[in-house]
Amino acid sequence: MGYVGPGLLEQLRRSRPGVTLVGVDTGYFAHCLTGVTIFPEARLDRQYFADLRKPPEDLFEDVDAVVHLAAISNDPMGDRFKEVTYDINFQASIELAKKAKAAGVSHFVFASSCSVYGFAEGEARNEQAPLNPLTAYAKSKIKMEDELQKLADENFVVTCLRFATACGASDRLRLDLVLNDFVAGAIASKQITVLSDGTPWRPLIHVRDMALAMDWAIQRDSANGGAFLALNAGSNAWNYQVRDLAEAVAELIPGVDVSINKDAPADKRSYQVDFGLYEKLAPDHQPQMTLKTAIQDLAERLEFMQFSDGDFRNSQLIRLKVISEHCEHGRLNSRLEWQ
Ligand SMILES: NC(=O)c1ccc[n+]([C@@H]2O[C@H](COP(=O)([O-])OP(=O)(O)OC[C@H]3O[C@@H](n4cnc5c(N)ncnc54)[C@H](O)[C@@H]3O)[C@@H](O)[C@H]2O)c1
Numbered sequence: 001m002g003y004v005g006p007g008l009l010e011q012l013r014r015s016r017p018g019v020t021l022v023g024v025d026t027g028y029f030a031h032c033l034t035g036v037t038i039f040p041e042a043r044l045d046r047q048y049f050a051d052l053r054k055p056p057e058d059l060f061e062d063v064d065a066v067v068h069l070a071a072i073s074n075d076p077m078g079d080r081f082k083e084v085t086y087d088i089n090f091q092a093s094i095e096l097a098k099k100a101k102a103a104g105v106s107h108f109v110f111a112s113s114c115s116v117y118g119f120a121e122g123e124a125r126n127e128q129a130p131l132n133p134l135t136a137y138a139k140s141k142i143k144m145e146d147e148l149q150k151l152a153d154e155n156f157v158v159t160c161l162r163f164a165t166a167c168g169a170s171d172r173l174r175l176d177l178v179l180n181d182f183v184a185g186a187i188a189s190k191q192i193t194v195l196s197d198g199t200p201w202r203p204l205i206h207v208r209d210m211a212l213a214m215d216w217a218i219q220r221d222s223a224n225g226g227a228f229l230a231l232n233a234g235s236n237a238w239n240y241q242v243r244d245l246a247e248a249v250a251e252l253i254p255g256v257d258v259s260i261n262k263d264a265p266a267d268k269r270s271y272q273v274d275f276g277l278y279e280k281l282a283p284d285h286q287p288q289m290t291l292k293t294a295i296q297d298l299a300e301r302l303e304f305m306q307f308s309d310g311d312f313r314n315s316q317l318i319r320l321k322v323i324s325e326h327c328e329h330g331r332l333n334s335r336l337e338w339q
Contacts, residue, residue, distance in 0.1 A: 001025035004069055004111070004207055006040035006171035011211035013043050023047040024059065025070060026338070028323060032316055034173035035305040051337065053092040060103035065218035067109045068093060071140075072336075074176060075115070075269075076320045078137030084336050089140035094147045101156045109217040110148060111210075112141045112160040114203060114232060120271035124239065127162075127230055127277060134268055145230050152228035159217035159225070163210055164203035164234035164273060168294050169301035175317040179204055182246050183295055184317075186253040187302045189310040198243025198260045200270035205234040206294050209287035213278070216285035225281050232275050235287040239272045245291075252295050 001023070012021055023044045033039075041047045048056050052070050060066070071089045072078055078085040097108055117125045118132030133139045145160045152158040167179035175184045185192045205213075213233045225231070240248075243260060250256040279286060309315055316322055326332040333339055 001027055001030045001041060001172065002069065002073065003029075003170045003172050003174040004166060004210055007207040008067065008069070008211045008214055009040060009043040011208070011215050015215050020045045022059075022063070024050055024052065024055070026051045028326065028332075028336075029172055029319065032172050032322060034171060034317070035169075035301050036171045040171040052096055053088065053337075055096060055099070060100050060105055063100070063103065063105050065107040065109070066097075066100050066105050067111075067214050067218060068096070069111045071111070072137065074319060075135045075137045076176070077323060078135050078140070080320065081323075081336060082136045084334075085136045085140050086143075088336070089137070090143045090147075093144055097148060097151055097158075101151055106155060106157060107218050107220065108148070108156060108158045109214050110144060110158065110160045111214075112145055112162045112230065113138065114162050114164050114234070114271065114273050115269060116142050116145075116162060117271040117273065119268055124236070124272040124274040125232075126274040127232060149228045149230075154222055154227055156227070157220060157222045158228045159220055160230040161210075161213050161217060161233040162230060162273075163213075164205040164232075164238060166207050166210060167204045167298070168206040168208065168289070169298045170207050173301065173317055174319060175312050175315070176319055178202055178242060179245050179249070179294065180298060181313070182249045183253070183298045184302060184307065184312050186249050186256045187299055188308050188312060190256050191310075192246045192249060192256060192258045194242060194246050194258065194260045196242055196264045196267040197262050198241065198246065200242050200267040201239060201272045202242055202245070202270070203234050203239045203273045203275075204245075204291075205238060205287060206289035209234075209289055212285045212288070213282065216282045229281075231278055231281070232273050233278055234273060234275045235279070236275050238287065238291070240291075242267075248291055249295055252292065253299060
């Protein structure tokens with residue numbers, strides 16, 4: 001019930017019409033719907049509202065594959081809620097993976113992140129490159145990958161997809177992602193404000209292309225990559241510098257000003273990523289979107305939403321803001337448990 005989930009449900013309903021789809025989410029952002037025509041989880045056969053720290057007993061009964069998306073999902077939230085990020089993204093998540101394995105689940109797909117490469121100047125990083133996780137969020141992803149590797153075997157095939165930064169329209173849009181922020185600024189106020197000096201490298205992937213990758217991974221043959229696989233998921237063509245993204249948006253949406261903060265301190269996160277292995281292993285599930293269609297599609301969604309909030313960086317479309325408000329109003333406690 002987050003940003004990536006709804007697109008995955010659409011993909012799975014399309015590619016596997018007969019399967020039973022079950023969702024589990026605690027619903028932090030359940031209400032943050034954006035320009036929807038149907039409730040996204042109506043595509044599921046069953047939805048549990050549950051905290052994965054206390055999962056339902058029979059969750060994995062008759063389940064073949066698990067796609068594990070639930071997480072505290074970015075650096076700003078991870079900085080503010082360090083311990084909770086460790087608890088949810090790693091401790092509870094690995095316990096869940098153990099339960100899945102014990103229950104006979106054959107495929108486990110984990111949404112990891114290219115942020116594990118941290119600050120990595122020079123050539124594009126492949127999966128063998130040294131890791132440099134700089135934040136609680138990135139560290140939680142590595143820890144999970146390491147422990148999943150120990151669980152993987154012929155009967156429990158694990159794929160950790162190290163996704164590039166996501167972008168694009170979704171039924172629960174996030175605007176705390178670089179390209180989405182730029183398109184939102186362009187639509188709301190004809191202004192793109194680049195907070196860095198624009199030089200950091202940031203590979204992107206469209207949410208629909210993430211869904212394609214997960215669809216591939218839930219049925220991956222262990223002969224194709226091994227029982228455990230940590231894989232960069234994205235495409236070499238989508239390694240962009242932040243300023244290129246701002247310029248691409250300004251080219252497509254007329255009358256937009258781009259301001260770049262030339263005096264900004266160097267961004268801590270900058271990396272180019274080599275997606276060659278993904279191309280080799282999953283030739284039929286390669287990213288399909290172009291940057292142009294991603295921008296146009298998102299602009300259309302924002303227009304459909306009649307989006308005009310110039311102050312969107314303080315809005316309900318920013319995950320940290322929603323969580324903070326839940327806490328301020330006592331709906332969540334400091335461990336991010338519902339009260
Ligand atoms: N968006 C990106 O750029 C990106 C890039 C790489 C990897 N990922 C990963 O993909 C996954 C999905 O990302 P997203 O953008 O949809 O994030 P999101 O924040 O929009 O959604 C995360 C979902 O997890 C749920 N959740 C969090 N803690 C939970 C708990 N304790 N129990 C049950 N549910 C819980 C939330 O309610 C929310 O619906 C995350 O694991 C994220 O780290 C995202």
